[in-house]
Amino acid sequence: MNAKLQSTDMVESSADKISRQSQLLSAQLQSIRERLYEPESAKTLKTYTSREVATLLGIAESTLRQMSLDGESAIPDRQDNGRRIYTLSQINQLREHLAHKRPAEALEFLPRRRPGDKLQVIAVANFKGGSAKTTTTVHLAHYLAIHGLRVLAIDLDPQASLSAMFGYQPEFDVDENETIYAAIRYDDARRPIREVIRQTYFDGIDLVPANLELMEYEHETPQAIAEGYGRGNEIFFRRLATVIGEVGADYDVVLIDAPPQLGYLTLGALCAATALMITIHPAMIDVASMNQFLAMMSDLMRVIEERGGVLSHDFIRYVITRHNPNDGPQVNIVTLLRSLFKDDVLAPAVVETTAIASAGLEKKSLYEMSRGSVGRDTLNRALDSVDAVNHEILNHIKQVWGR
Known part of the structure; x- marks a missing residue:
């Protein structure tokens, strides 16, 4: 009887098991990263x-x-x-x-913004997993930097995929109070945004990394509203825009990788943004999910406007991602979206390709891949596709600047 009780007591709880597995995986990820980026465990950009x-x-x-x-x-x-x-x-x-x-x-x-040109803050959003939100953000950031613009990338997703693409493993490289949460939190530990901006290995791109502490903002905001943080720039949906404004003169474009849910962080991103990019994988279940996202987003935007928020975007564009032009159902969905949303759907689409998948495994964008890493034709087709999308986005930015 006692032996039976003892064996029951030693059974690992679900929380302990998941915690142990998380620690095992984190250690392996750190080991893999150190092997990939020896000797300094840091990413470098190609020549x-x-x-x-x-x-x-x-x-x-x-x-x-x-x-x-x-x-x-x-x-x-x-x-x-x-x-x-x-x-x-x-x-x-x-x-x-x-x-x-x-x-x-x-x-x-040097196509940087001139005095009087409006800082462009582009939020990349969707709450459906697999829509290539982070992939779209990192490729756009790299493209803009390669073409001479100064970019600030803000990782607003607690999962920190964008941070990982820039070589930061959140549980090892991003300490407490080193995310955007530090700049928008409600207590005395708040820090200026300049203190959490990091230079990256990619010339022209700075990063505000993420980790799980961003969830604290979601938990604390309802209480903060109840305690009176509900006026002026202190209200939750203006806080991100306010801190971006503190460093706006240093950049041409700010890119926000929004979290995959409509919480307080995403609402802050929508209010800070001058433009929205909504990623879509052209499969029926993804489009149905995006429809729910749009309905919820519009309702919440109206609530914000009723509270005095101003939501005026220079452009809102849908980006077709992971598109297989030889897939009949996908082609039909893309045709449907273009017939409904007209020019709000970007004319080029990002094709589904093993090149992007291979780059993602190495935590790289296509712009970082060496010519021998994947087949030359495969890489060129993928680059042509991504370049076309990013070129059109850059043209929208230039139009806002009156170019």
Whole structure:
């Protein structure tokens, strides 16, 4: 009898079991990351060939070569075979040099916002898993930075997938009070947003990382409202916009990877945003889920407007993701969405491809993949697809700036 009771007492509880498995997985993820990013366990960005740089800058490769010979602006390194290679930081130095040297073409070389141009805050949202929300955010961030813009990426999702894409494992690399929660919390531990912004390995992109402490904001906000944090910039749906405003002069675009639910954090993102990107996987169950998301979002937006919030977005666009153009039902759904939402659906779509899946396994975007990592044709098709989507978004940003 006693032996039977003892064995019952030693049975692992569900909470203990899940906690143990979480710790085991975390340790393995940390080990994998250290192997991938030796010796400093940090991500680094690839370099660019002269041909790639010339294409990005819109100049002849011979012009770039002559600039290098003349010692103009950034001086590239040389590989053993004599080829010149540039870092993204050097490319941005070249942009600034050419913009100064050719003022009539300055906006082509350096398309950053000018005095009077409105900071663009783009929230990427959907509460259906698998809609490629984080993948869309990270590819857009990388694309904008490669084209010379200054980007702040804010990970608002407690699952911290965006942070992981930038090389931060939330339970190891993001300590307590080091997320956006630190800047919008309601107590005396609140910190300026500048103190939680991190530079990344990707020149031109800064990051506010995430971890599970973001859930504290969801738990504390109802009590804060009850205690009187319900006026002016202190009200929950204005807090994110207020802290972004503190650093707005440092950036051209702020990207917010919103959490996959309509909580207080997402409502703050909707209010802070000047534009919304809603990702859609064109499958019937995903579209039905998105319909519920839109209905709930519109109801909550009306509640915010009744409380004095102003929700005016420069553009709202739907992004078709993981699209298989050879799948008949998917094609029918895309056709339906375009007939209903017209130009609000981006004309290009992100195709479903093993290249994006392979990049995701390595915590990379397509812009970081080496040519030998996946098939050349596969990578090129994937890049063409993602480039087309991001190019259209950049054009929307430029239109807001009157370009």
